[in-house]
Every structure is written in structure tokens, then in C-alpha cells.
Amino acid sequence: LEGVPARTLRVFWREFGDESPFQRIHGVTADPVKRFALVYPPDWEDRLRPLVDRTGAVVALCADVLDASTGKLAAHRPKDIEFLVEVLGLGLMDAQEWCDRISTLKRRHTEILGGIDLLAPALERVSLAEPALALRSLAREIRTEVVKSQTDDTAKDELDVDRDDP
Numbered sequence: 001l002e003g004v005p006a007r008t009l010r011v012f013w014r015e016f017g018d019e020s021p022f023q024r025i026h027g028v029t030a031d032p033v034k035r036f037a038l039v040y041p042p043d044w045e046d047r048l049r050p051l052v053d054r055t056g057a058v059v060a061l062c063a064d065v066l067d068a069s070t071g072k073l074a075a076h077r078p079k080d081i082e083f084l085v086e087v088l089g090l091g092l093m094d095a096q097e098w099c100d101r102i103s104t105l106k107r108r109h110t111e112i113l114g115g116i117d118l119l120a121p122a123l124e125r126v127s128l129a130e131p132a133l134a135l136r137s138l139a140r141e142i143r144t145e146v147v148k149s150q151t152d153d154t155a156k157d158e159l160d161v162d163r164d165d166p
Contacts, residue, residue, distance in 0.1 A: 004032070012060060015053045032060065039074035039111055040067045041104045065093045066101045073115035074108060081118050088123060088131045095131035099138045109142050 009032070016022045016030035023029050030051065038044075040063065048061040063071070069087060072080035087093055102112060116139045123132035 008059070011053065015059060016051070021054065030060070030062070038063075039071050039105070039108050041070055041101045066098050069093060069098060070102050070105070073102065073119060074105075074111035076111070076115035076118050081115075081122050084119055085122050085126060085128070088128055089126060095134040098131075099134045102138060103141070109146050113139055113142060 012030075012032060014020060018029055020029065044063060044067040047064045047067060049064060050058040051060040051062045053059050062068070065087065069084055072083055088095060105112060116135045120132045120135045120139070123129070123135070
């Protein structure tokens, strides 16, 4: 992570990386992420939460579960889909509230739809029908918006062509 002091990274990995106290307690590790790589909803930085080490010192700021899950949906790697199934299955976030947050993303339809297309069936396989239904409904809304936008662009292009004709 370019620009992050080596000492800060050492402390972070010691406290939250592989074989850390955090991993022993929670069964997972935390990974630092560069901001430019994120597909997060607007104002996500306003919702950051502090992550503290054993001494109480803040060593990182973490995205809230809805924002982090939105980024994982957009990435839609197998490990992200597995994570999202667990988060929804454990009731750690409300599916409708998450869909509302996802719907604030503009111009990231491809990533979001790809994630929904993988996540919804995975949720149905483990009998999580309600969140799957909410995501499928959101996907329909996004696809409708995309078609409308393409139609509007085509109509605008046709108007521009008509203006150019003598």
C-alpha cells in the first residue's frame, strides 16, 4: 500500500492479519484496501467506523457492513459471494436497506448486476428467499433504468441528427 508508513502496516498486520488475536477471536482477518479500488455508495466515508487495537488506539477506519457488502457485491468473486450469503444468513444487515444503498450507485450497473446474478441463486440455495427476492427486484429496476437510459440516448442522438439535416 503505497504511501502508508511501514510501521503502520506492521501494526495492522500484527493486530488484524493472519494468526492475529483478531483472527483467533473472530475467525477472519482484515485487509487494508486502496480507496480508488472501491465501488461504494455515495457518502460512504461519512459512515466509516474506527478499528482499534488491544490498547484502544485507532489503527484503521472500516466501512460499515452495508457499504463493504456493496463493494463485495460489485467485485462478486466467489469469496465475496460466500461472505454475503453468511452476512445475510446471520442477519447482520437488512436486505432491503442494503438494496436501497446499492440503488444509489450510478454507472456501475455491470458490476452490480453481475454480483446479483451470482448472489441471488446462492441465497436461494440456502433458503434465504427474502433477500434473494429483494435483490432480484433491484436487478429488474436497474435493468429497466439501463434500457430507459439507452432509449433516451438513442432518441437524443436521433434529434441531433435531425437538427443537422438541412
